[in-house]
Amino acid sequence: MKKSLLGIIALPIIALTLAGCSSSASKDKTVNVGVLQIVQHGSLDAARKGFESELTKEIKAKHPKWKVDYNYQNAQGDQANLNTMSRQIVQKKPDMILAIATPSAQTVAKQTKTTPILTTAVTDLKSAGLVKSTNKPDTNVSGTMDLGPVGKQLKLLKSLTKNNKPIGVMYNSSEENSGLQVSIAKQYAKKNNIKLKIISVNSSNDVQSALSVMSNKISGLYLPTDNLMASSMKIIGKVANEKKLPVVTGSIEMAQDGGTATYGINYRDLGKQTAKMAAKVILDKKNPKDMPVETSKTLRLYVNNDRAKALGIDPAKIQEP
CATH class of the missing domain: 3.40.50.2300 (Response regulator)
Incomplete structure (x- = not known):
């Protein structure tokens, strides 16, 4: 009888101990x-x-x-x-x-x-x-x-250009992701009779000089989601603003940092x-x-109002491609 009584008492104690361990584990994880x-x-x-x-x-x-x-x-x-x-x-x-x-x-x-x-x-x-x-x-x-809608982004840029000069594309060729997007851009351009001027840079020191050289030969600039381009947006935005070039970027954040607009990823x-x-x-x-x-x-149209106005573009007239 004593054994049975001890067993009855022990069961709740064991249950409480296990519950306490479980509770403690949950709190401490x-x-x-x-x-x-x-x-x-x-x-x-x-x-x-x-x-x-x-x-x-x-x-x-x-x-x-x-x-x-x-x-x-x-x-x-x-x-x-x-x-x-x-x-x-x-x-x-x-x-x-x-x-x-x-x-x-x-x-x-x-x-x-x-x-x-x-x-x-x-x-x-x-x-x-x-x-x-x-x-x-x-x-x-x-x-x-x-991977964003490269074709739609190029279409958006084309709607912002004011002459028939080629569209510039700048990227870092050492980034695999950028090379893929440039390939897609080439395919879209060929299909839609759009001329591209493509330039590759490998360091932030090359970005400003490369853009300055190509700026008079292009009607606008396309930048894929590229880490070097994203890190250089303030420089790119400054040069593009001086040269009156619309810039469409691969991401919204890049457009916020110096681009004109994008239809892309947040x-x-x-x-x-x-x-x-x-x-x-x-x-x-x-x-x-x-x-x-x-x-x-989620993909959405983003317009950098200040950059658009600086180019003489009414932000309200920029439409989703």
Whole structure:
């Protein structure tokens, strides 16, 4: 009888102990997210901030007591930094990694084949060698792509030009994502009888001189979502303003920093979209290898009113292509 009585007393104690452990585990859990960014500029910063705010919101909605710790590393455009930082992030064994832009994703993917990696601001994950298929990645990588409507952006620029000179296209040929967009631009131009003058630059020091040389030979300037171009928007905007050249950019943030207009991606929204995928990885234990790569769900017309007015263009007359 004593044994039975002890058993009856012990059961509630064990239950309370287990409940206490569970409660404690819930309160003390910290989600660790490594964040690797190639360089600092408006578009990539917006993607990161959108990701972090939305992921924290998603996790807190389900587990109010959980903490989210972001180990943010920015390589400032240096490949050596990128290699070192990717190793450091992987060594900390985070719950998952966010890789911002193609070089970041490629570098960190070489460091781990097991830690879940989600990307944002990558133009094409398959061509970058990050996934086997966009529908079924079959690697530890998935995420969101930032390939915008290049054809519609060129159409928009054509509507802003005032003469028959070629449209200028400037990009960094060492960025794979930029090369892909320029190829699309060439195809669209050929199909629609648009003349292009394409120039490639490899450093910020070359941007101003290259644009100054080509400015009198073009009717407007198109800039793809290119990290070097995005980092140089203030310089580009200044020269374009002096030469009275309309500038259409690959992203809204680039247009805000010195362009005239765009029909494109909002990177903060893209970061939030990536965060919803990350929430499935962390909260629902989804595996990136089974998560289809996503494209931006939001595209919109953005007009930099001040830049448009400086060119003698009525912002209200700029229409969605």
